[in-house]
Amino acid sequence: MSANPSAVPARFKRGDPVRVRRTFPPGHIRTPYYCRGHTGTIERICGAFPNPEELAYNRSGLPAQPLYRVRFKSTDLWPDYREDPTDVVEIEIFQHWLEPA
Amino acid sequence: MRRVHDMGGLHDGPVPREEHDWEPYAKRTQAMNTLLRSPSRGMVSLDEMRRNTEDLADSYGKLNYDERVVHSLAQVLLQRGVITIEELGGKMAEIEARQRQQGQST
Numbered sequence: 001m002s003a004n005p006s007a008v009p010a011r012f013k014r015g016d017p018v019r020v021r022r023t024f025p026p027g028h029i030r031t032p033y034y035c036r037g038h039t040g041t042i043e044r045i046c047g048a049f050p051n052p053e054e055l056a057y058n059r060s061g062l063p064a065q066p067l068y069r070v071r072f073k074s075t076d077l078w079p080d081y082r083e084d085p086t087d088v089v090e091i092e093i094f095q096h097w098l099e100p101a
Numbered sequence: 102m103r104r105v106h107d108m109g110g111l112h113d114g115p116v117p118r119e120e121h122d123w124e125p126y127a128k129r130t131q132a133m134n135t136l137l138r139s140p141s142r143g144m145v146s147l148d149e150m151r152r153n154t155e156d157l158a159d160s161y162g163k164l165n166y167d168e169r170v171v172h173s174l175a176q177v178l179l180q181r182g183v184i185t186i187e188e189l190g191g192k193m194a195e196i197e198a199r200q201r202q203q204g205q206s207t
Binding site for chain 1: 102103104107109110146148149151152155180181
């Protein structure tokens with residue numbers, strides 16, 4: 001791959017609803033299994049960072065991918081959730097794992 | 102498919118709180134990990150370590166934390182060509198022979 005030092009432009013902004021891609025590729029993946037396919041809300045943009053899925057194979061990970069903190073309702077992630085129904089889980093997810101919801 | 106290390110959100114038992122002594126090999130493992138992962142050396146990255154540990158798959162749960170670090174450090178150094186399989190195998194045989202000898206003399 002060609003090393004592009006500039007980051008991929010951010011597709012989402014704070015408050016946007018997003019769905020995590022429901023896919024199960026091999027290799028080193030930072031997107032937890034339990035949130036794949038679920039819908040959440042962009043809580044903030046954390047910045048842009050080299051893609052760890054590429055760094056895991058000693059490649060550059062460039063161009064840098066925007067990283068977001070995504071907020072999920074616990075009751076959305078686990079339908080049988082019995083604690084406070086207003087509980088949320090925040091997960092940092094790279095842009096290439098997110099699509100508009 | 103959920104991979105073995107990706108256990109977030111699963112139910113499990115309580116966390117054991119008691120402290121334990123570090124065996125000498127565990128201390129050496131952590132020292133080696135710190136030195137090789139130092140950004141100034143740029144020899145081993147966290148992401149490569151995690152990939153190799155996760156690729157243990159069925160063996161993941163059979164090894165303890167330090168054993169997994171030893172495994173992954175060796176894998177990354179082999180993958181990057183820092184050491185060869187012959188060098189690693191030769192050194193392991195040498196240490197084994199030395200320990201056998203020490204075991205006999207004591």
